[in-house]
Amino acid sequence: MSPSLRARSTRTVAAVAVLALSVAGLAGCVSRESASASSDAPALVSNDQLSTVTLDVGDQKGGTEALLRASGELDGTPYAVAFSTFTSGPPQVEAATAGQIDFAVTGNTPPVFGVAANARIKVVSVYTNDASGDQILVPPTSTATTFADLKGKKIAVGKGSSAHGHVLLQLQKAGLTLDDVQLVFLQPADASTAFSSGDVDAWAIWDPYTAIAQVQNGSKTLTTAEGVANGYGFGIASQQALDDAATNTALQDFVVRLAKASAWAEANPTEWAAAYSAAVGIDPKAGELAQGRSQRPAIALDDSVVESEQTLYDAFVEGGAIPGGNQFADFVDTRYNDAVAQATTSN
Template sequence: MSNTRRYAGALIALSLSVAALTGCVSRGQDTATADAPALVSNEDLSTVTLNVGDQKGGTEALLKASGQLDGTAYQVAFSTFTSGPPQVEAATAGQIDFAVTGNTPPVFGVAANARIKIVSAYSNNASGDQILVPANSTLTSFADLRGKKIAVGKGSSAHGHVLLQLQKAGLTDKDVQLVFLQPADAGTAFAAAQVDAWAIWDPYTAITQVQTGAKTLTTAEGVANGYGFGIASQQALDDPKKNTALQDLVVRLAKASAWAKDNPAVWAADYSAAVGIDPKAGELAQGRSQRPAIALDAAVIDSEQKLYDAFVESGSIPGGNEFADFVDTRYADAIGSAT
């Protein structure tokens, strides 16, 4: 099999999603943090199933590899998505209870008054979020993309990265041609030279670099905040049993993230197997894209508000909402005790 076919196959495999969950949903106006219901006992969780949105090599793979999915008092059912925006949609519709996304999908959720809350935060230096150009490209800086086509997932962390790079370069989205494509389609367009650059995140970044020799035009390090966020549906947070199970899950996820940081080689191998990619790509991705749990504090919230404002300025979303109004820190003490 040719490298091109293997590359396309890897991207397609990574992009399997629950299509039924990605349509438009009706949104409420739950913008204030409600009082959390009292926690229940583990014995009361035997009939609970948490529906968790995931991306290939994400939450499920990490929890399993670290052993943190063992011994839960509740069941966990995972659904695979291509990116964060449809996860926010699904959580708003009550079709999933929880998901971990990049820094931008919650911003779009806030703008749309999505019925979600941001309940946990994760840190990364954003070096795996990159803008790639083909191996034979003569472009050498982001400013060289003026008038060029950039493939990017709308509402994804890569979309936010592009807007911030435009700001840094003194440009606007009118100075480039944004081609909104999900990762598999974007990868195909990139390989066929139908776009000049691709804004993308790991593991797609690593797969493309290893299999096609794509060059890094720039990374998001020092430009975007690199945060990830745990989002929970308002319905789940209002349910005493699911709320209790969610607290346990985010604690387990924090412990799993710490385990991955302490066992990078083991995690990279498990990750590569879970995603079904070249171990070299898995090692490259996980060497720069781990996200340990951090406090959901004022600095994190302020950074996200700045990202929200950048999207408002670009005309991508309406203004008027505050990111802080969609933050719920009910699990902060439990997560802090686990890290």
């Protein structure tokens, strides 16, 4: 497929995903034929062979593109980059599985659902955070003071999102089960409406939505995911992109640039918060609050990361949300680890 056709297809898939994709759909449409089989990375090619490559990158508002542009790391790429906007991680996993995007950064939970569905993706990079921006919010008038107080209540949450994983882990911590609460699966925009109108009692969500609700509506933090969930973000790549020598070379360069951009944001929080707020179109106070707790520097994709994700996978299996039997490690590819380490160490 030509770069122009791929770019158009990406935007079409993204639009459909925003409107209709569910995690159940992901599980139902992905083939289970040797999806977790690993192949050797193709040899890197020279930059002059990348002029015809277009990387199709899935993004979320204020995410990868905004960060790369603000830091200047998108300048001078020897390949083209086409960004498509998604509302959350699950449809990004679906698009990567279909080969319609080459790469995307998601929260910690969408790759888990991808693993359960034998999605044709690999996790190729990881970004760490203390998860303090992932919160369960309640209205300003709520009398709830602990997560256990939500027993019998309605919680809005995006299915297959990092917030979904957060809720399951909070249930475990409180000694509750899914039968003790009513999960209302909604994407962020609809969840915000339901929460504001009182149709749900709580909202499990991530920044910047957390910060917006706190700044604009005075929403209260019932609990955060800090110390409960791992807070990781993951770079996922389509197997198709990883198997192509030129695209794989461009992807390594892109992942390195993203790691450098993340380091820049951590070193320049005020400048990044302003750029982020402008990119998302939110109150600068909300942007500053969100980015003050949502920096995600790149780290090594090592055994401790994989083990933490396997724990999250097992929590979803125990909750009956996904089938068991797969290992998260089988969907991890560390081919970019050395390049990322070298780039971030030299900064």
